[in-house]
Amino acid sequence: MIEDLLLTDLTVELPKAVRLQRLVSALQAEFHCGAVVLLQLEEDALRPVAACGLVREALGRRFIVAQHPRLAAILARRDLTSFSHDSTLPDPYDGLLENHAGAPMPVHDCMGISLYVESRLWGVLTLDALQVNTFDQPARDAVRRCTAVVEAAIRVTRIEQQIHALRLNRQADPVPGKAADSGADAEIIGQSGALTALLQELDVVADSSLPVLLLGETGVGKELFARRLHRLSPRRNHPLIHVNCAALPESLAESELFGHAKGAFSGATTERPGRFEAADGGTLFLDEVGELPLSVQAKLLRALQNGEIQRLGADHPRQVDVRIIAATNRQLQAEVSAGHFRADLYHRLSVYPVPIPPLRERDHDVLLLAGHFLELNRTRLGLRSLRLSPEAEQALLAYRWPGNIRELEHVVSRAAIKIISKGAQRSDIVTLGAELLDLDLNGLATEPAAQHAAASSEHPTAPMALPVLPGLTSAVRPLRDVMDDCQRRCIEHALQAAQGNWTQAARQLDVDASNLHKLARRLGLKA
Known part of the structure; x- marks a missing residue:
């Protein structure tokens, strides 16, 4: 029986993703489903954590409950909820079925059941069969019996995560139905080996107070990793203060970081604390730290060495307890050699350097991220469904992504707007073809907006992706x-x-x- 098969998996130590994927695969085979999806509730949205029968990028989507009446109906009941083949409620998986990608869901049976862990709503399990009357009464009764085992599998994965967290001297998220990565922090999406290894490394270093230097190309999402480090650290209940060093005017950089006394300069009519004092007890994230003027670098070094700052124009120093997380897309060692960055500050900041892999090194994560941005644009544009064609998926996988995740977001958003402007109906299943993505598979996007996407926000003074300019020699130069x-x-x-x-x-x-x-x-x- 299916219950026996599911119970057997509970006695084996398995990674969370493997355990839950085996669960939905077994359910798909047992009930002859076109798709089985396990979704976790995260505030106002459902996130797929395991799925069979959907296109890969569906795992990157977040289904806002208020926009999907079928999912809302399932969540609202403790018992099984069924939808007849002629139900007029829109199906959340329209256009996302693996063997019918880009087409409406065929006439089919659909049912789902809400899941509870420790008496709290955790999420839902949905089953879709492409043949009408697949889900007869015996099948429905069997799903009800399986629900307890499914909830047990989820509970086992939670216990395993809590044990892992205790080994790291850290409390795991104790509340079912609320994601650890939810709230003000955007989610880090991906399942690649490179990303998994990075997150495991961050889990370990987060518990220390060591300065961390996040290294990576523009657009890789360094701020998200900084937020994760803070959230998993013992300082999580204290402020995380973000400073974009590239946006600090040189004349005001010292005042912004360390504060100033009344009358320190023209216009300083009152005392003002700086970002260091605002972060006292917490974490200070110095984004694009390579842009700091040399004069400010000396005072930053003093703060790192002694935990001591001095407001501009003040007579006495102040003690602060701040953990520094810095980020840059520059090669700071080269900056040190060129005299643009202090060597002693570089060594202080890079106690624990963390290279963040570019998108091209993250395997199929590009499809999950694309699914996330597709769902955001579907909601923003009021579309019934928005998906990628198989050719578009291959184009995304083949492209080099010099602008990384930010460029991917811009490419998907621009393609969605283009297809609507060309007459696509919002009530249709809208499919983005490869030609709408405007990608040159030699590595550069064909449109200027995509070429400059990487430079537009995280590092405004970074060199743009440009063709070879006349007058440059072919000799090797620094x-x-x-x-x-x-x-x-x-x-x-x-x-x-x-x-x-x-x-x-x-x-x-x-x-x-x-x-x-x-x-x-x-x-x-x-x-």
Whole structure:
């Protein structure tokens, strides 16, 4: 019997993903289903944690309960909920069925049941059969009997996670139905080996107070990993303060970080604490730390060494207890060699360096992330269903993603808007073909917006993806010199097009005007 098979798995130590996947696979075979999905409730949305019969990118989607009446109906009852083949309620899996991708769900039987762990609502189990009358009364009774075993499997995985957390001297999320990664923190989506290994490493280092240096290309989501480190640390109940060092005007950087006394400079009419004091007892996340001016780097080093800061214009230092997490997409060792970054500060920040893998090294995570962005755009645009064609999936897997996750988000969003502007009906199942993604599989997107996606937010002064510029020699040169030449020529071209107007030039280059002035001074274009 199916219950015996499911119970056997409970006696074996298995990874969570494997245990739950074996569970839905067994249910699919037993009940002759086209799709079986196990979804966990996370605040107002259901997240698939295991599925059989759906396209791969469906695991990256989040189904907002209020937008899916079938899922809402299942959650509202403790007993099994069935939907007849002629039900008018929209099916959440329309267009996502593995063997009918891009088409409406065929006339079928559908049922689901809410799941409870420790008497609290955990999520739902849904079953869809493509043949009408598959789910007769004996089948429904069998699903009811299986529910206790399914809930037991979920409970076992929770206990195993709690044991793992205790080994790390950390409390696991104790509340069923509430995700550990929910709330203000965006979710880290993926199942690749590279991501799994990284998260395991972060779980260990989070419990210490060591400074962590997050290294990675622009667009890989360094802020999400910083938030995870803080959330899993003993400082979780204290503030996490985010500072974008690239956006700090050089003249105000010291005041922003360390605060200032009344009268320290023109306009300082009151005392003001800085970000270090705001983060006291918690974590300070220094994003794009390589952009800090050398003058501020010296004071940052003092804070790291002694836990001591001094407000600008103040006479006495102050003690703070702050853990530093820094992030950069620059090669700081090269910056040290070039004299742009202090060697002693670099060694203090990089006590524990953590390289974040680029999207191209994360196997099929690109499809799960695409599914996440597809669902966001489906909701935003009011579509019945939004999915990828098989050709589009292959294009996403083949592309190199120089702008990483941020570029993927822009590509999916732009394609969704394009297909609607071309006349797609919101009541249809809308399929994005490979041609709508505008990807050049040699590695660069064909549209300027995708070329610049990586530089638009996380590191405004980073060099854009550009073709080889005339005048550059083919001889081997230091990488920084080549990058500086590219940036210098881009700024000169933008200034020429803007007739010398720096604000217009900054807008054309999609960078902050103050950062453009700072970069121009470094490149010798401005006094």
